[in-house]
Amino acid sequence: MAEQKPLFNFSQFFLIFMVMLTIMIFIDPEMRNGFGMLVGLILYPVIGFGGKYPVLSLFFVGILLTLFTTLIREKYTDWIKMAKYQKYMEAYNKAFREAFKSNNTSKMKKLQEFQPKIMEMNYENMKGQLKMMAFTMFFILVTFAWVSFFVYEEAVDKYISVPWAYNVSLLDSTVLPHWILLYSLLAIPFSTVFGRIIKHYRFKKFIERVEHDSHS
Template sequence: MLMIFMMLIFFIMPTFGPILGYYFGLVLEPLIGFNGRYPMLTLFFSGLIVVCLSSLFTNFFTDWIKMGESQEISRVFQQEIAKARKEGNTNRVKKLMKMQPEIMKKQTEVSSGTMKPMLFLIIFIWPIFMWLKTFLSGLSHYYFTLPWANSVSFFSKPFLMQAWLWLYLIFSTIVGQVIRQGLKYISWSNWWKNVKAKIKPSSR
């Protein structure tokens, strides 16, 4: 069901994305358009909105505790099985291999949960990109300066993507890391100190 809905979204959004972008623009342009005078600020705040939405949806749908446990279990499992093979302990290897399907099942459950935010992110983020591209292309002056260039177009392609997308990625990466780590810290703060003691497999 999830994959079917994702496919529908990908087919529908190219058609309805620009329409939604227009209506998103009715809200966004008065807030962060700055009458076209500060396009870099518009880019920054657009990235901030997208990152906040992405982080909130991801944090809402992702069980960070289960993800942390799954990652730690997988790490310890790999260490234990490597140790058993190195020591030639075939009985230990067999016991660990019997545990592997259950570990893989838990990893699959956790990873499937991280896909759920994509449905909402596409619905919200795609229209924002549509509006941002339209907004920037409508500016009378869509150039910015760099230490090594006096005039760079937002729509030039220095490396595969247009410059405005690179600027968005830089802004969103920096701000996104701070927001995501903060949300993770809130989710993890009361349990992490006991994780290893609870989930490390017995060495017997």
């Protein structure tokens, strides 16, 4: 007798719940700010510094968000599987183009038989990406809701010095609000370096596992 699939899949239900919650937070400012205040109850005592050092607070927010989003991305992204999928798709598309140019209908028909497998592989990749986006977007939105409140309401000193100006207001805007630009300046380099370290570590472990299996 074939094994029946469970009627209730908690993982799938939780994913749908997180996606819906993230959408609601994105379109509802009151809900977003409410979650932001909850985040502030945790972060402000730890990295708020009484509002005296907003640059340092933004730096630590960047580190925390980078660590969280990178770890979530690594959890739900199988880089080895994704690389294999990309190579598979490159070979498939190349073969299909050659068959189409040469009008080889027999080969095209055989290649089309692989489309269900390709769709299944694409679905698995998309599902992992959707999980990653649902979790990361939720925490980014609610964290930025608190950071916005922190900068506008709780920061004591709202001015910073940069090489080209002594007093730059974090509340002013140049394309984007200055506090967002400052956050990006502080967080992006750390995010890039940390992401590369994690990816290098995973590939190193994969190579070690392959070498171990080949010698066993």
